[in-house]
Amino acid sequence: QQPVQSPQAVILREGEDAVINCSSSKALYSVHWYRQKHGEAPVFLMILLKGGEQKGHEKISASFNEKKQQSSLYLTASQLSYSGTYFCGTVTSGGGADGLTFGKGTHLIIQP
Amino acid sequence: GAGVSQTPSNKVTEKGKYVELRCDPISGHTALYWYRQSLGQGPEFLIYFQGTGAADDSGLPNDRFFAVRPEGSVSTLKIQRTERGDSAVYLCASSYSLGSGEQFFGPGTRLTVL
Numbered sequence: 465q466q467p468v469q470s471p472q473a474v475i476l477r478e479g480e481d482a483v484i485n486c487s488s489s490k491a492l493y494s495v496h497w498y499r500q501k502h503g504e505a506p507v508f509l510m511i512l513l514k515g516g517e518q519k520g521h522e523k524i525s526a527s528f529n530e531k532k533q534q535s536s537l538y539l540t541a542s543q544l545s546y547s548g549t550y551f552c553g554t555v556t557s558g559g560g561a562d563g564l565t566f567g568k569g570t571h572l573i574i575q576p
Numbered sequence: 577g578a579g580v581s582q583t584p585s586n587k588v589t590e591k592g593k594y595v596e597l598r599c600d601p602i603s604g605h606t607a608l609y610w611y612r613q614s615l616g617q618g619p620e621f622l623i624y625f626q627g628t629g630a631a632d633d634s635g636l637p638n639d640r641f642f643a644v645r646p647e648g649s650v651s652t653l654k655i656q657r658t659e660r661g662d663s664a665v666y667l668c669a670s671s672y673s674l675g676s677g678e679q680f681f682g683p684g685t686r687l688t689v690l
Binding site: 466494496498504505506507508511513519551553562563564565566567568569 | 580609611616617618619620621622623624632634635667677678679680681682683684
């Protein structure tokens with residue numbers, strides 16, 4: 465089942481912070497975050513695994529609440545380059561390389 | 577190094593025709609995934625290979641869709657008797673191994689069925 469992302473869209477001024485949420489109705493093994501710019505491929509940002517392991521970029525942080533089946537992506541001191549659509553992808557089975565089930569995305573616009 | 581490549585970048589076909597979409601994963605990546613993305617939506621999982629075998633094809637919408645990866649590297653997604661509803665961007669991704677997590681996406685093939 466598709467995870468639910470919120471908000472659907474957000475507009476920020478450069479330097480402001482944003483939080484994007486991802487919620488699932490099923491128990492999660494891992495949550496993957498991607499950013500996609502218009503006409504381009506999704507780019508990996510972070511993966512959060514059941515048990516607390518995280519892999520990702522230094523300037524991006526995220527949390528994973530296994531009990532609530534939720535994840536949040538934190539974008540601080542936003543830059544113009546952060547603009548794009550953010551997707552969370554979830555894995556609900558036990559394997560780490562299963563196909564991802566993506567949410568509908570959160571559109572982020574950063575204004576100067 | 578080279579990323580995931582997909583060919584063609586654009587494909588326009590007529591309803592009822594057969595199409596093949598190719599994916600060349602990152603060298604050494606054993607896991608390969610196919611997704612499709614419709615306008616305004618997130619990628620939708622189709623099928624995933626570990627090596628040469630399809631480990632999970634539960635996302636293929638019907639038996640008109642088929643994918644192969646005969647030598648464990650390049651993969652081809654095949655669509656028979658195309659329908660207008662098949663129009664989408666077909667994305668391929670690869671990852672280093674089972675459990676490695678991070679999937680690297682290719683630029684996609686935009687398929688338009690007239």
